[in-house]
Amino acid sequence: MLSKHVLNCGFSQWYSLFADISIDSKSMKLSDDFIQYLLSDGIVLPKSGSDGNDDEIIEDHDWGDDNDHQNGFPRLPDGGGDDSDGQSSGAEAAAPEFPEMDAFMRSALDSLGAVFPKLNWSSCEDSSWMSATGTRCLTPDDVYLLLKSSDRIVHDLTQPFKDCTDETPPVEHELVLKKWVDMNPSMEFRCFVANNQLIGITQRDVRSYYEHIGHQKEDIIGDIHRLFVTRIQNQFPDRDFVMDVYRPTRGRVVLVDMNPFGATTDSLLFDWEELYTRRLDIITTDDETPIVPEFRFLTSGAGVQPQRYSMNSLPIEALNGYSLDQFMDGFHIDR
Ligand SMILES: Nc1ncnc2c1ncn2[C@@H]1O[C@H](COP(=O)(O)OP(=O)(O)O)[C@@H](O)[C@H]1O
Ligand SMILES: [Mg+2]
Known part of the structure; x- marks a missing residue:
């Protein structure tokens, strides 16, 4: 992968071309x-x-014993200087x-x-x-x-x-x-484009099995393919790329994001090796038959994968029966 492929997928680069079909x-x-x-x-x-x-200061893991919450988040020890014990915490930084x-x-x-x-x-x-x-x-x-x-x-x-x-x-x-759009995760799809042909579509949320995807599969492929052919094909500077789309309703698909064609982008229900092989097939054969994209989605709960960012949050066991607020209160740190 070359840096220009990454640069072309930077927001302003692709949005300047496709603002009318995006959010x-x-x-x-x-x-x-x-x-x-x-x-x-x-x-x-x-x-x-x-x-x-008010200045608001949150230091990593130093959330104090203040029960006041703003936006559902622990309110911070006062950073503005009213040190009731006359001591500076030393951990404070100017806002x-x-x-x-x-x-x-x-x-x-x-x-x-x-x-x-x-x-x-x-x-x-x-x-x-x-x-x-x-x-x-x-x-x-x-x-x-x-x-x-x-x-x-x-x-x-x-x-x-x-x-x-x-x-x-x-x-x-x-x-x-x-x-901000209230997206139904079952209608988010990742689409692989090789040599300017739509070769693969996968459901984007691979944490869940959605029964209705199977019932609507022809419509989903048709709607995405139509957006691709009419508005995107041959308009992007690269011939290989990955586009994320959202289908809010039948017959309507919007572009959510563009990503480079390569391992830096999660291939979800595909495999990069097979996508590269498919790409090579297209480039090296003269076959004029239109390419039908392969659509992959989970057909049962068996292939469900872990949450995308589960490691970034708290394990539920850590709460040990307490609410998140009660749990946070346990982080009392003497100053
Ligand atoms: N405008 C939006 N409003 C609400 N949720 C969004 C919006 N755009 C994207 N998302 C959600 O965030 C996820 C990641 O968005 P995306 O723009 O592709 O970021 P990234 O490139 O970091 O994956 C999407 O799969 C979708 O669920
Ligand atoms: Mg992205």
């Missing part, structure tokens, strides 16, 4: 300061991200300020309503468990919290070209706020 979104270039903030340790929310004026970022977020929230944040390539799905509203962000603080808690965001910033064989090019990192 409404806004993006803004990240400043160096903001990138440094995202990469720094601990979770200190910027000053003006909340609706109130940074990013007025331009705040303004961008507020304007996007105004026009899109709730938003789903991501950077050029990756979303913060892995940190959605941190917030009571998951990936659905209603305030700048919600966005900051997800971004700051996500390993996938760090990956986007530090090693997006990990699987590339050529030199690392410069990148303009960006924050993308997509309109």
